[in-house]
Amino acid sequence: MTKHKKYNAIITGLGMYFPDKVLDNAYFEKIVDTTDEWIRTRTGIVERRMLENGATSDLATKAAEDLLRSKNLSPEEIDVIIVATVTPDMFFPATACLVQENIGAKNAWGFDYSAACSGFLFAYHTGCALIESGRAKKVLVIGADKMTAITDYKNRNNCILFGDGAAVVLLEPTEDLNYGLQDSILRVDGSGREALYMKGGGSLYPSTHKTVDNNMHVIYQDGKAVFKVAVKGMADVSYEIMQKNNLNPEDIAYLVPHQANLRIIDATAERMGISKDKVMINIQKYGNTTAATIPSCLVEYYREGKIKKGDKIILSAFGAGYTWGASYLVWAID
Numbered sequence: 330m331t332k333h334k335k336y337n338a339i340i341t342g343l344g345m346y347f348p349d350k351v352l353d354n355a356y357f358e359k360i361v362d363t364t365d366e367w368i369r370t371r372t373g374i375v376e377r378r379m380l381e382n383g384a385t386s387d388l389a390t391k392a393a394e395d396l397l398r399s400k401n402l403s404p405e406e407i408d409v410i411i412v413a414t415v416t417p418d419m420f421f422p423a424t425a426c427l428v429q430e431n432i433g434a435k436n437a438w439g440f441d442y443s444a445a446c447s448g449f450l451f452a453y454h455t456g457c458a459l460i461e462s463g464r465a466k467k468v469l470v471i472g473a474d475k476m477t478a479i480t481d482y483k484n485r486n487n488c489i490l491f492g493d494g495a496a497v498v499l500l501e502p503t504e505d506l507n508y509g510l511q512d513s514i515l516r517v518d519g520s521g522r523e524a525l526y527m528k529g530g531g532s533l534y535p536s537t538h539k540t541v542d543n544n545m546h547v548i549y550q551d552g553k554a555v556f557k558v559a560v561k562g563m564a565d566v567s568y569e570i571m572q573k574n575n576l577n578p579e580d581i582a583y584l585v586p587h588q589a590n591l592r593i594i595d596a597t598a599e600r601m602g603i604s605k606d607k608v609m610i611n612i613q614k615y616g617n618t619t620a621a622t623i624p625s626c627l628v629e630y631y632r633e634g635k636i637k638k639g640d641k642i643i644l645s646a647f648g649a650g651y652t653w654g655a656s657y658l659v660w661a662i663d
């Protein structure tokens with residue numbers, strides 16, 4: 330804990346949105362050479378969701394509206410909107426601006442955060458820093474991705490993995506430093522940039538007929554390479570944050586891992602020495618929704634009454650970049 334801090338940031342509200350359309354494993358059996366059994370055993374995924382009309386800002390807006398409704402909070406009270414996403418509606422303006430207008434948060438500023446599957450974790454840490462510094466009192470941290478917009482449905486190696494969704498937390502200050510974000514370890518390593526990326530459409534390869542013909546506007550992933558570094562990266566950093574904060578496995582109420590592959594999640598829990606009932610999982614329902622996985626787990630488990638005040642929780646993620654890290658927080662609301 331930083332000694333000079335006056336405030337900690339606590340999560341005081343939650344919301345989420347997943348579109349209705351379900352893509353189950355049987356759907357993929359029809360469009361690529363795969364089986365329900367292969368997908369379940371190699372990834373843990375059974376279904377994912379697809380937004381048929383609209384964009385990432387629509388997912389994010391609906392999640393934010395769910396939070397505002399459930400908190401009975403006026404949008405005018407929001408100071409900052411951070412949207413973690415790799416599928417912004419467009420390069421600019423930022424998705425945060427679109428969400429601001431949609432929800433009527435007329436006193437807010439905001440920005441988008443690009444850290445792929447670690448997006449929510451990095452954005453959460455950043456939002457907490459704004460609260461801790463006293464520069465903001467109410468920060469919305471949204472993880473939202475329309476992954477189906479950049480998924481190649483001819484590539485069986487990764488089309489089965491991704492889905493659409495959004496989830497959000499509200500951060501507010503507390504003077505009781507025993508609650509809220511206690512510590513984070515965050516890392517980036519650009520040497521992983523060609524193992525998981527979208528090749529075209531940026532300033533390196535602006536969109537042309539050639540980039541379209543070369544299929545450069547979809548997710549490219551070297552699954553095997555990413556799997557290896559993700560297992561090590563997520564397990565190591567989750568273990569490291571436990572050690573750094575003198576936490577034993579029995580102290581931890583929940584691990585909230587990024588939901589990319591159940592085998593990566595299992596390896597992380599095993600390294601931390603925590604049992605499976607302490608691991609939040611919703612990958613079977615939604616697949617990999619990139620920035621939305623961690624907050625959507627928090628929303629679902631909270632709404633099911635499974636998280637209680639004082640619970641010690643570790644968030645942990647790994648994603649494109651590479652980006653990875655872990656945060657340790659103490660849950661502050663009943």
Ligand code: COA
Pocket residue numbers: 362363364367368371372446485486487489525552553555556559589590593617647648649
């Ligand atoms: N259905 C059936 N077979 C498939 C398949 C599918 N959907 N996708 C791949 N295969 C095949 C491969 O072609 C390969 O066949 P081969 O041995 O004849 O070449 C075989 O299954 C094994 O492929 P491999 O890539 O080794 O599988 P895997 O066990 O590594 O699982 C992933 C593939 C993509 C599920 C896994 O590598 C993964 O989860 N990677 C990391 C994902 C991730 O964490 N992303 C980043 C964080 S966001």
